[in-house]
Amino acid sequence: MSSAQSLIDSGSADIVAGRPASVAHLFLERVAATPNGEAYRYPAPVDEHAADSAPGAEQWRSLTWAQTAARVKAVAAGLMTLGIQPEDRVALASSTRLEWIIADLGNMCAGAATTTVYPSTNADETAFILANSGSRALIAENAAQLAKAVEQIEQLPELRTVILIDAPATAPETAGLEVLTLAELEQRGAEYLEKHPDAIEKTVAALDKEQLATLIYTSGTTGRPKGVRLVHDCWAYEGRAQEASGLLRSDDVQFMWLPLSHVFGKTLISGQIATGHVMAVDGRVDRIIHNLPAIRPTVMASAPRIFEKVYNGIAGRARAEGGAKYKIFRWAAGVAREHARVVQENRIATGVGSAPFGLRMQHALADRLVYAKIRAAFGGRLRGAVSGSAALAPEIGYFFLGAGVPILEGYGLSETSAGSCVNREEDVRIGTVGRPLPGTEVRIAEDGEILLRGPGVMRGYHDLPEKTAEVLEADGWFHTEDIGELSADGFLRITDRKKDLFKTSGGKYVAPSEVEGKFKAVCPFVSNILVIGNGRNFCTALIGLDEAVIMPWAAEHGLAGRSYAEVAADPAVHQLIEGFVKRLNGDLQRWQTIKKFHLLPRDLDVEHGELTPSLKIKRPVVERTYADAVTAMYAGANEA
Structure with missing residues (x-):
């Protein structure tokens, strides 16, 4: 198979040879x-009979x-x-x-x-x-x-x-x-x-290591779920690989x-x-x-949505307190991101993660005023928080890394027993999903698709040989349908889902998850966002707001007593979010910019079938549900 890049972790031999069945x-x-x-x-x-017990x-x-x-x-x-x-x-x-x-x-x-x-x-x-x-x-x-x-x-x-x-x-x-x-x-x-x-x-x-151990049904964004066949060897490998990588101790x-x-x-x-x-x-x-x-x-794992909600909650409380406290938070958040970026860039360039004296002094002051409280909220001992199942917005990653709560973004699928790549505590690189776990090979195909091979890869879809053949080659390479790139030192970056990439009517490709991640980083009120534009002449967005953050803001701005739907429909809220959309657009190419958006009357959720249980957006479902709103955003539009 031809490829642009490929990599296998150097520690693979011991892992492959030394694990039990x-x-x-x-x-x-x-x-x-x-x-x-x-x-x-x-x-x-x-114990209900204990003297100090409460119901x-x-x-x-x-x-x-x-x-x-x-x-x-x-x-x-x-x-x-x-x-x-x-x-x-x-x-x-x-x-x-x-x-x-x-x-x-x-x-x-x-x-x-x-x-x-x-x-x-x-x-x-x-x-x-x-x-x-x-x-x-x-x-x-x-x-x-x-x-x-x-x-x-x-x-x-x-x-x-x-x-x-x-x-x-x-x-x-x-x-x-x-x-x-x-x-x-x-x-x-x-x-x-x-x-x-x-x-x-x-x-x-x-x-036997090849006996079936688990059937995990993909939550999938379309159609019936497929049963992923994971054998005993998949899990034994994952255990040893996580141990050898230092991810768990x-x-x-x-x-x-x-x-x-x-x-x-x-x-x-x-x-x-x-x-x-x-x-x-x-x-x-x-x-x-x-x-x-x-x-x-000392370690926990989560989907990115939890870290986004934590960040939005912190920012929302600071905004509610107003005045000097909010200014201090915004300054500290900027320092955290800048410090994390500079240390990461210096580590890549020289092998030594360091920051200039002035930035170190600002960071130390911000730590006493803000970051220490954030670490305490996580229990005070967290050395790493593993993030997976969806993309983490880089700005969120830089913030927490700078605050001393490193988020170790990783990558894997149901079809690869989850663990394929992950950032390590000693070498976090925001914007990437880290390096392969020992024993896992990564290859970037000519069209940019990420291919994976290793003991964690499934043995096929249950009773679906045709579907299996579409993604799993005879030599073990699994087609992820994700697009990405490998750095020279082995860090994998996911740029988008192959299926989610769309082309505007002007012939420009847009990676919606990139735009969505950027918006989550600039707007503390957003919960979910879906960028639309396939075959259209400009991009639009459906936006769900974070109720825990927007409702206090609404109460402070003359909208107390209103329902979530009423708040989302209010012109003042539209104007608020429009300001963040303009900030987003300033950091995008012209064809990526959001020309119009619609605030949803309720946030997306699992119960209505709009999110998978792992909190991924089911894009076709959401677009069908809010088809009228999408049509209205494009009605009579001529923009190029």
């Missing part, structure tokens, strides 16, 4: 090495590796009592919580393959995933997840058993399915292990809130098992701000 092997090795080490922390209700009060509890293993083995043995055989699919529909990890590890230690299902997935798509995967059992978080299967039971001839993590208060409708709780499954497994104490070890020893405390049904969250479990560090697990997004100072993580 599966994460199940890694897990048993970890338990044997550090049985009494802390493995997981999880929130649990405070709904919680506390963090821990499991050692040995205690985790006891539960994992019980789940695995329990599945065996249900007749689950190697490579049988067991679906898992739950929010991020400790039991998700225990169930997934139990599946793998039983030789089964986990089919991941987002808990927010509707009944129709849940049924499609369960049927297409041929899942024989479903581990469901609660009765609501069970009800989705019951609703579509006629489409699920393979499904026989549902295991509920949370026992229902009343007997649910089961439609003839065998239903038991996770606690009951573990009890069955424990009894089985009394008679067959080495059953799990024998099953794990027999696992044995002394880390990682805060895990990402959806574990998504490949980004799931791959980090492999890395955690490889290194043996502590993982604090709580998927409740509304608890993130409260959990950070309690957990005090």
Whole structure:
């Protein structure tokens, strides 16, 4: 295959040669090495009989590796009592919580393959995933997840058993399915292990690295999701590669809130098992701000939207305080970005990251006034925050890096077990997704498409050989459909999705994500933006506002008591956002500029099908939903 550039990490040989056959092997090795080490922390209700307990009060509890293993083995043995055989699919529909990890590890230690299902997935798509995967059992978080299967039971001839993590208060409708709780499954497994104490070890020893371990269904922006076949070797590789890269360390405390049904969250479990560090697990997004100072993580992962919301929140509070405080924040934000840029440029040019004396003094003062408070909000110990699943606006990255909260942007897809490239803490390069993980090859094709090859690449789409052949070549190269470039020293830059690039009627190509990222960096009120212009003679945009930031501004500007939709429709708000659009346009080529925009009456969300569960915009859905607004922006227009 011809290519413009290609690169493989120099540490690949040791990683490829030295890993075990599966994460199940890694897990048993970890338990044997550090049985009494802390493995997981999880929130649990405070004992209601405690003297100082309050209704709904919680506390963090821990499991050692040995205690985790006891539960994992019980789940695995329990599945065996249900007749689950190697490579049988067991679906898992739950929010991020400790039991998700225990169930997934139990599946793998039983030789089964986990089919991941987002808990927010509707009944129709849940049924499609369960049927297409041929899942024989479903581990469901609660009765609501069970009800989705019951609703579509006629489409699920393979499904026989549902295991509920949370026992229902009343007997649910089961439609003839065998239903038991996770606690009951573990009890069955424990009894089985009394008679067959080495059953799990024998099953794990027999696992082949090419056996199916996971089916992750792409959330996709169009059509039915495709089942990505990830084998045991994919996850074993990811664990060892994350460890070898230094991304995760044995002394880390990682805060895990990402959806574990998504490949980004799931791959980090492999890395955690490889290194043996502590993982604090709580998927409740509304608890993130409260959990950070309690957990005090050294590392966490997130989609860019969370960092954008944090930045918008900080900027919004400073604006609300007004006067000197807002001026100080704006000055400090500028210093953070300038300091980060200069240090990065000097590191690239000379190998030494440094800044001039005057800038260092400004940075030190800004640190005392502003940055220290930002770091404290993240718990005070964060050495790196991994960002993935979508592009991070460079200006957001420079701000946090300059404030001492380095965001380590990475890159990967469901089809590559997530982890392909990532920035390292010691060498962050904003605007790139870092260098390849050890053992992963990157190639830039002649048309600019990024190709990946390595142990983390899927073995194909489930029951879709034609679709597999479209993206996976016989020699292992996977076509990402992303456009990018490699620097001379191996840093990968993503410029856009191949499918998302569009050409204006004037023949100019526009990368919408580039424009969208720039706007998020200049406008603290934006939540989502969709740039439109394919075949048109100019670009327009649909913009959703961040309710938590725009509503306080509205209240201060005579719009108190208005709904979000009323605020978005107000001329004063349009004028406010127009000012930021003009700032954006000043940094764009003429054909990229936004000539008109429409403020949405509500922000885009997963519930209306406009965002994927990993918060990517479903462009065709949004354009169809707001087709009238798009038509109105182009009505009677003659601009070149």
